[in-house]
Structures are given as C-alpha cells and as structure tokens.
Amino acid sequence: MSQPQAAVGAAVPRVDARLRVTGQAKYAADNSPDGVVHAVIVESSVGRGRVTGIDARAAEAQPGVLKVISHLNAPKLPPVEGRFPPGKPLRAFQDDRVRFFGQPVAVAVATTLEIAQHAASLMKVSYDAEISLTDLSVADAAGETQTYARGDADRALEAAAVRLESTYRTARNHHNPMEPAGIVARWDGDRLTVWEKTQWVQGTVFNLSGEFGMPPDRIRVISPFVGGAFGNAARTWVHSVIAAMAAREVERPVKLVLTRRQMYFAVGYRPAYEYGLRLGSDRRGRLTASTHDVRAESSRYETYSESVLVPGRMLYSTPNVRQAYDHVPLDVSTPWFMRGPGYSSGAYPVESAMDELAHELGVDPIELRLRNEPADDESSSLPFSTRRLRECYRAGAREFGWHRRNPKPRSTRDGDWLIGMGMAAGVYDTMRSQAQASVRLDADGTALVQSATSDMGPGTATSMSQVAADALGLTMRQVVFRLGDSLMPPAPVHAGSQTMASVGSAVQDGCDNLRKQAITLAVNDEGSPLYGADSADIVIRGGRLSLKDEPTRGETYRRLLARNERTHLEVLGSYAGPSGPEKFSLYAYAAIFAEVAVDARLGLVRVRRMLGAYDAARIVNPRLADSQAIGAMTGGIGQALLEHTVTDHRDGRIVNANLADYLVPTHADMPDLKAIFIDGQDYEADPIGVKGLGEVVIVGVAPAIANAVFNATGRRIRELPITAEALL
Amino acid sequence: MVGGVVTGPPVHAAEDAVAAEVPPGSRVSLTVNGVRRTVTIDNRTSLLDLLREHFGLTGSKKGCNAGACGACTVLVDGRRVNSCLTLAVRLEGAEVTTIEGLAKGDRLHPLQQAFIDQDAFQCGFCTPGQIVSGVGCIQEGHTGSAEEIREWMSGNLCRCGCYVKIERAVEQAAGRK
Ligand code: FES
Numbered sequence: 001m002s003q004p005q006a007a008v009g010a011a012v013p014r015v016d017a018r019l020r021v022t023g024q025a026k027y028a029a030d031n032s033p034d035g036v037v038h039a040v041i042v043e044s045s046v047g048r049g050r051v052t053g054i055d056a057r058a059a060e061a062q063p064g065v066l067k068v069i070s071h072l073n074a075p076k077l078p079p080v081e082g083r084f085p086p087g088k089p090l091r092a093f094q095d096d097r098v099r100f101f102g103q104p105v106a107v108a109v110a111t112t113l114e115i116a117q118h119a120a121s122l123m124k125v126s127y128d129a130e131i132s133l134t135d136l137s138v139a140d141a142a143g144e145t146q147t148y149a150r151g152d153a154d155r156a157l158e159a160a161a162v163r164l165e166s167t168y169r170t171a172r173n174h175h176n177p178m179e180p181a182g183i184v185a186r187w188d189g190d191r192l193t194v195w196e197k198t199q200w201v202q203g204t205v206f207n208l209s210g211e212f213g214m215p216p217d218r219i220r221v222i223s224p225f226v227g228g229a230f231g232n233a234a235r236t237w238v239h240s241v242i243a244a245m246a247a248r249e250v251e252r253p254v255k256l257v258l259t260r261r262q263m264y265f266a267v268g269y270r271p272a273y274e275y276g277l278r279l280g281s282d283r284r285g286r287l288t289a290s291t292h293d294v295r296a297e298s299s300r301y302e303t304y305s306e307s308v309l310v311p312g313r314m315l316y317s318t319p320n321v322r323q324a325y326d327h328v329p330l331d332v333s334t335p336w337f338m339r340g341p342g343y344s345s346g347a348y349p350v351e352s353a354m355d356e357l358a359h360e361l362g363v364d365p366i367e368l369r370l371r372n373e374p375a376d377d378e379s380s381s382l383p384f385s386t387r388r389l390r391e392c393y394r395a396g397a398r399e400f401g402w403h404r405r406n407p408k409p410r411s412t413r414d415g416d417w418l419i420g421m422g423m424a425a426g427v428y429d430t431m432r433s434q435a436q437a438s439v440r441l442d443a444d445g446t447a448l449v450q451s452a453t454s455d456m457g458p459g460t461a462t463s464m465s466q467v468a469a470d471a472l473g474l475t476m477r478q479v480v481f482r483l484g485d486s487l488m489p490p491a492p493v494h495a496g497s498q499t500m501a502s503v504g505s506a507v508q509d510g511c512d513n514l515r516k517q518a519i520t521l522a523v524n525d526e527g528s529p530l531y532g533a534d535s536a537d538i539v540i541r542g543g544r545l546s547l548k549d550e551p552t553r554g555e556t557y558r559r560l561l562a563r564n565e566r567t568h569l570e571v572l573g574s575y576a577g578p579s580g581p582e583k584f585s586l587y588a589y590a591a592i593f594a595e596v597a598v599d600a601r602l603g604l605v606r607v608r609r610m611l612g613a614y615d616a617a618r619i620v621n622p623r624l625a626d627s628q629a630i631g632a633m634t635g636g637i638g639q640a641l642l643e644h645t646v647t648d649h650r651d652g653r654i655v656n657a658n659l660a661d662y663l664v665p666t667h668a669d670m671p672d673l674k675a676i677f678i679d680g681q682d683y684e685a686d687p688i689g690v691k692g693l694g695e696v697v698i699v700g701v702a703p704a705i706a707n708a709v710f711n712a713t714g715r716r717i718r719e720l721p722i723t724a725e726a727l728l
Numbered sequence: 729m730v731g732g733v734v735t736g737p738p739v740h741a742a743e744d745a746v747a748a749e750v751p752p753g754s755r756v757s758l759t760v761n762g763v764r765r766t767v768t769i770d771n772r773t774s775l776l777d778l779l780r781e782h783f784g785l786t787g788s789k790k791g792c793n794a795g796a797c798g799a800c801t802v803l804v805d806g807r808r809v810n811s812c813l814t815l816a817v818r819l820e821g822a823e824v825t826t827i828e829g830l831a832k833g834d835r836l837h838p839l840q841q842a843f844i845d846q847d848a849f850q851c852g853f854c855t856p857g858q859i860v861s862g863v864g865c866i867q868e869g870h871t872g873s874a875e876e877i878r879e880w881m882s883g884n885l886c887r888c889g890c891y892v893k894i895e896r897a898v899e900q901a902a903g904r905k
C-alpha cells in the first residue's frame with residue numbers, strides 16, 4: 001500500500017444512497033419479468049405427523065389458478081449431499097412428513113397475487129397428527145455432547161474461595177429483517193435465473209444446482225440489494241426451491257414472497273438456550289475455574305450448533321475450564337445464524353456472572369475484568385494478533401462517565417425511576433475466506449470493480465469503492481463497485497463479518513496489480529513523461545500518475561491508455577484466505593456501557609443511553625461503522641428487553657408470529673446511542689488490516705443492559721428478555 | 729441486468745390483460761405522483777399491491793402486509809396511510825404520492841437529502857416508508873422535539889436500527905437543525 005489513503009478512513013456517504021432514498025433500489029420481490037405469476041405457500045397446521053390428504057379442488061376451480069403443487073404431484077428431486085448443519089435438510093414436497101408447525105405442505109400458483117392468496121386459503125389439508133414436542137425446558141438432549149476442557153475445573157471450583165452458580169435462559173429470537181424472504185424464478189429452456197433475497201448469490205447457485213441436479217453454470221442468481229437479513233438470507237431455504245419448481249411446472253416466471261407470519265417458521269432463528277454457569281475465583285477476583293453446561297434447541301431433522309461456548313473459554317484468564325454443549329431436538333424448524341451467532345447468547349451468562357462476582361467482591365466491574373485479562377488465548381495457546389480490550393474499557397468508561405456510577409444497587413433515583421449503569425465485554429471471531437474481484441480500468445479513466453458479494457446494510461459497495469479508489473489512485477466518483485450477481489468473481493457468504501476482510505483484500509490485490517500494470521506501461525513507454533522512471537517512485541492521485549518527488553512530471557491514465565491504444569486494463573484480484581492452522585488468536589472486541597431507568601412501581605425498563613467502544617482494527621468508513629454499531633445496539637436492546645417467541649406447546653404454533661406481538665425496538669424506544677472506535681490495524685488478520693465489525697457490535701449489549709438493571713434495582717434477572725413481569 | 733445498476737421500473741399497467749383473468753373487478757381512477765391512471769382491478773387488491781404489481785412502482789415496500797411496520801407508507805390526499813391496509817378500489821379520485829414522486833427531477837426532496845446526510849438507513853428497505861412518513865410528520869407539524877418526532881414516527885419500524893439517525897434527518901428537513 002504505497003498509495004496515499006484518501007478515501008479509506010473517510011466518512012464518505014454511501015455510493016448507492018440515491019437509489020435507496022428514491023425507491024429505485026430493486027430488491028428481490030421488486031422484479032417482475034414478463035409473464036410473471038404468483039405463488040403462495042400453504043403451511044402445515046399441525047406440529048408433527050403426516051399429511052393424509054390434500055383437497056385442492058376448490059382452489060383449482062378459481063379462475064386464474066394455474067397449478068397447486070404438493071407432495072402428491074411434485075416432481076422427484078435428486079438426493080442432496082450433507083451440508084451444514086448435519087442432518088437431512090427439508091426438501092420441497094418430497095414426502096408426506098410434517099416435521100414442524102408451519103412447514104410448507106403445498107403451493108398455489110395463480111396469475112395474480114390476490115387469486116393465489118385466495119386459492120391457498122381454500123386448500124383443505126388433512127393430517128394424521130402426532131404429539132409434538134417444542135418446549136426446551138422439558139425435553140431431553142440427544143446425540144453427542146460437544147465438550148471442551150482445560151485443567152480440572154470441578155476440583156478447582158471445590159477449592160475456590162468465591163463461588164457463583166446460576167442458570168441463565170435466553171428466549172428464541174427471530175431475525176425479522178424488514179424485507180421478507182422472496183424470490184422470482186424464471187426458466188429459459190434448461191437455464192434458470194433467479195432474483196433471490198440472499199446473502200450469498202453463489203451459495204444459492206450451488207444449492208439450487210444440487211436440489212435440481214443440474215450443472216451450476218446453467219443457474220444465475222441476482223441480488224444487488226438485500227433488505228436486511230442478519231443471517232437469515234445466508235441459507236437457501238425450501239421456499240426458494242418451491243418457487244423454482246413451480247416456475248418449471250407452470251412454464252412461467254414465478255414470484256414467491258413469504259408472509260411475515262411464514263418468516264417465523266421458514267427462515268431460522270437464534271435458538272433458545274439454557275446455560276448453567278459456575279465461576280470460582282480467589283478473594284481478589286482472579287478466576288480459578290468455570291464450568292459451562294449448555295442446552296440448545298435444534299430441530300429433529302438437523303443438528304444446528306454455533307459458537308456459544310467461545311466467550312466462556314477465551315475472554316478471561318481461567319486456568320480450569322470445563323464446557324459441555326447439548327442439543328435438544330424438538331419438532332421445530334432448524335435454527336440459523338443470527339447476528340453475533342453464539343457469541344451474543346454466550347456473552348450474556350458470562351458477562352452477567354462477571355458483574356455478579358464484581359458486586360460480591362466489592363470490586364469495580366472494569367477492574368475485575370482487567371484483573372482477568374489473559375496474556376494470550378488460553379483456549380488455543382495462541383498469541384493474540386491484536387487485543388485492545390483494555391483500551392476499549394478505558395476509552396468507553398471515560399466517554400460514558402462510568403466514574404459517576406454508584407456501585408451500590410438501588411441507590412440512584414429520578415422520581416419514580418431507579419437509575420443504573422452497567423457494562424459488559426464483547427468478542428467475535430475474525431473470519432476470512434477466499435475471494436476474488438475483477439478490476440477494469442477504462443480508457444476514460446474510470447474503473448469498474450466487481451465481486452459476487454452482497455450488501456445487507458453495512459454499505460459493501462461504498463467501502464469496497466473506497467479501497468479501490470485509493471489503490472487505483474482515483475477519486476470515489478471515478479470508481480464503480482458492483483455486487484450481487486453470481487456471474488461475478490467468487491465471494492464468500494456475506495456473513496460472519498468477513499466481507500470487508502475477504503472481498504476487501506481481493507479488491508486491494510486487484511487494484512494494486514492494475515496500478516502496477518499501468519505504471520509498468522508508463523515507465524516502458526518512450527512517449528510517456530515517466531519513461532525510464534523507477535516504478536517505486538510513482539504515485540497515482542485523481543487518475544494521474546506522477547513522480548512522488550516531482551509531481552509535475554506525469555500523465556493521466558487516460559492519456560497513457562489512449563497513446564498505447566488500449567481500450568482498458570483488466571486484472572483479477574484475489575485473496576487466498578487463511579491457509580493452514582492459524583498462528584494467532586484473531587478476534588474483534590467491544591466494551592458496552594448502558595444506563596437504564598426502571599420504573600420502581602411498574603417494572604418497566606427504559607434504556608436511557610448506551611455507548612460502545614470497539615476494537616475492530618482498521619475502520620474503512622467511520623460513518624458506516626457508526627451506523628452498524630448503533631444499529632446493533634438497537635438490535636441488542638430488542639434481545640435484552642423485548643424479543644421473545646411465544647410457542648403454544650400443544651401444537652408448536654408460534655402465537656406471536658407477527659410484528660405487532662413479537663416486539664422489536666421502535667423509534668419511541670430509542671435512547672442516546674454512541675459508538676467509538678479504537679485506532680489500529682491488524683495485518684495478521686488480512687492484508688487490509690480489518691477485523692470485521694457487524695457481529696461484535698451486538699455481543700455484550702444484552703448483558704450490559706442486564707447489569708445496568710441490577711445496578712438500578714438490585715435484581716439479577718437471569719432470563720432474556722428482561723420483562724416488566726420479571727421485575728415486579 | 730447486473731448487480732448494483734438499476735433503471736427505472738417499467739410501467740406495466742396492462743389493464744385489459746389483468747381485467748380478462750380477474751373475478752369481481754372494479755374500475756378506479758386515481759392520480760399517482762401527478763399522473764392520472766384508470767385501471768380495472770380485482771376488488772381484493774390493496775393499494776400497495778396495485779402500486780407494486782400493476783403500476784411497477786416498487787419503491788413502496790411490503791414488510792408485514794398488516795399495518796404493523798410502515799414500510800408501505802404513502803400519502804393519500806396528503807395524509808400518510810399504510811397502503812397495505814387500503815383497498816385500491818376505495819380510492820376513486822384520490823391523489824397518491826409515493827417515494828417515487830418526492831424528488832423534482834434530479835432534485836431530491838429535502839428529507840431524501842437529509843437521509844443521505846445523516847446516513848439514516850442501512851439496508852434501505854424501510855427507507856421509502858420512513859421518508860414518506862417523515863414528510864407526513866413534518867407536514868403535520870409533529871416535529872417540535874426529538875421526542876415528538878420519535879413518537880409520531882413510531883409506526884415505521886427499522887430493523888437495521890437507524891432510528892437515531894432517522895430522527896435527526898426529520899429534524900434536519902423540518903428545519904430544526
Ligand atoms: S407492509 Fe404495510 S404496514 Fe407493514
């Protein structure tokens with residue numbers, strides 16, 4: 001990176017902002033290819049059993065109904081290979097089994113949406129219902145227990161001077177992005193084009209290719225805009241297969257959009273957990289041991305797991321740790337990654353217990369954490385690449401005014417409101433994967449950079465344009481970045497906070513190489529003012545190549561290309577991703593601070609203000625980073641205080657499967673939110689020095705709020721969400 | 729079409745084609761973004777589906793189809809409504825303004841510009857509804873304080889959590905900032 005960094009690090013506005021504020025950004029369901037028809041899914045109304053009959057006569061009699069498809073008449077699909085999670089993925093109408101309430105059992109296809117909806121409502125499905133089990137608290141675990149251990153935790157706990165033991169529970173949460181899952185599928189002969197809401201266009205190609213047993217090069221997936229997803233568009237769900245199947249059957253393009261209610265059954269969720277935690281420490285609060293016994297809900301047909309145990313084994317120095325993770329198979333649909341997967345659930349018990357320990361010992365919660373800062377990652381014995389968690393505590397505490405906190409619970413009042421402050425740490429794995437990006441510089445001096453990545457909200461096109469602009473020596477206006485088309489160079493799933501590191505490094509590589517190619521062209525060109533110059537002495541700014549020490553000697557890309565009769569220069573940039581075992585422990589960190597007010601009589605909790613301090617290494621665009629952090633605090637407020645899926649365990653029906661009863665934060669819930677970023681880079685992580693941001697920003701939010709509630713009320717609530725009922 | 733590049737949506741108000749296949753239909757004339765349109769539609773059609781599926785105006789979004797999210801907010805005769813809960817055939821003679829009708833040519837509406845200035849969106853899916861709702865909120869004069877804006881914008885959910893910045897954008901456009 002010998003280039004000056006002008007765009008990277010600057011708070012530039014989003015490059016696609018205009019499209020988004022004028023309604024011109026096209027999301028999946030906004031596409032209507034000629035002749036498009038509509039499909040509506042009919043879901044099972046029992047929680048487990050068999051479909052014994054499907055009466056589609058009334059539906060089919062509606063004018064405009066083209067076809068009703070169910071397991072009775074669906075084409076046979078080839079078997080699919082095991083993918084994540086292990087098990088047998090749900091297929092499109094391949095058998096009569098009902099695995100969970102809300103499972104698709106048929107689809108109605110009609111010329112208009114109104115007709116399709118009405119037809120779906122006329123379907124009569126009969127079942128041989130069996131008793132379904134959906135309650136984590138009464139069901140047994142099954143299958144293999146995942147374990148981890150170092151030292152002898154049980155013995156060390158016996159001997160510990162201070163011991164804490166509690167069970168924490170977290171509710172199931174649904175991603176509920178504002179854009180429902182949707183897809184438009186069109187066949188042209190044996191070629192399939194889909195406009196799908198997805199975080200991974202090439203993943204959809206791969207999965208549809210397997211589902212239909214067709215070569216991937218006959219499938220194209222287009223998804224330039226994603227209306228939020230938080231993980232749930234990172235899998236090809238069965239409704240997408242149903243839409244493609246329906247389009248083939250009726251020989252017309254088919255649009256299928258899930259209803260909000262269907263979203264609760266069809267596209268995953270953050271699983272509910274029971275987390276038994278024991279901590280042991282010496283009198284000064286230095287941890288000696290911890291045990292973690294986790295039970296998590298999963299479906300019966302797939303065994304889903306996520307990194308819920310990681311914070312408990314690496315965040316603090318603890319010589320003796322024992323962990324066990326059990327799956328509890330239920331008659332539910334399979335859980336799926338939701339923002340900060342595993343970590344955000346695991347941080348709640350661990351960070352609550354740290355707060356409790358601090359209180360028991362009369363030590364400040366930050367001081368307690370500092371006393372337990374590890375020298376290296378005790379779970380992997382690897383050195384940290386970078387870990388600026390101390391700096392996060394320090395800067396966060398200062399900005400937040402932590403010194404004003406009264407450590408004595410229930411000691412600060414504002415009228416009827418009890419006021420409290422709490423904090424918690426957060427951590428998230430720095431993931432990276434192989435990626436490529438094509439870079440093309442045209443004779444007019446503008447560049448086009450493309451990669452099959454996605455943007456569910458962080459501003460991918462903007463941050464990638466920044467990296468490209470600096471590496472090419474162009475202004476932001478001279479660069480266009482495109483994404484969201486499976487024909488573009490390969491990119492990993494836009495999830496796990498890995499897009500900036502992975503795709504960004506491929507963009508950097510491609511642009512560096514293209515710049516070098518142009519410089520080589522110039523220094524070897526007798527017609528160039530830079531002829532014979534040392535390549536290393538040349539910089540490019542605003543599309544002009546010049547000598548670093550003699551800025552007047554130079555020329556523009558345009559002149560260089562014109563004189564050499566080149567229409568363009570083109571390079572494929574790539575990033576190999578991590579190869580072999582990691583040499584460092586790579587994580588992003590957060591310190592979250594919250595102030596809450598709790599109505600002493602009603603138990604109502606209001607977050608008054610919140611601040612996050614983050615170590616995510618290099619920040620490409622502080623404006624976008626700020627939005628991501630504030631957005632995650634908002635999501636974390638939901639997780640802490642509002643979000644809770646209510647299931648009727650008699651038949652597995654989710655009773656609050658809508659946005660009026662499943663509460664999410666609204667404008668009126670908003671406190672003052674602030675984010676600060678600790679300066680730094682991490683070149684052990686990737687060539688552009690970033691650690692990823694989208695997940696770590698939600699980890700620690702819920703426990704910070706829970707700890708503030710304790711400080712306000714003296715009540716330690718060990719179940720999320722923290723409701724007024726729990727505080728009364 | 730390729731990623732990231734979007735052209736204006738085609739208008740496929742094929743009234744006769746629609747009328748031919750659809751049971752109990754009615755004829756309705758309404759003005760959308762200043763353009764008078766007459767269509768025959770299935771009586772069950774919501775204003776939102778009329779805009780999206782028949783007029784190709786896909787800027788208004790369907791987040792819940794049940795009045796709970798505000799993604800479908802449009803102005804009908806100057807008042808903000810959830811278009812998903814409004815039957816289109818009721819709108820004889822009505823004037824409808826959608827997100828597509830706010831800018832004057834290349835000149836953005838001040839609230840659209842404020843959304844860009846404040847980075848008041850991430851995924852952008854709730855944004856058309858937020859902006860149209862914000863225009864209504866400003867016209868109604870509910871912008872006396874940050875709290876008042878929050879209260880009167882609470883029918884519009886944003887799952888990306890851009891509320892703080894949306895409130896600032898409304899304040900900016902209302903001239904309070
Ligand atoms: S789509 Fe109309 S309020 Fe949600």
Ligand code: FES
Pocket residue numbers: 178227228457848849850851852853854855885886887888889890
């Ligand atoms: S910007 Fe994504 S829902 Fe509001």
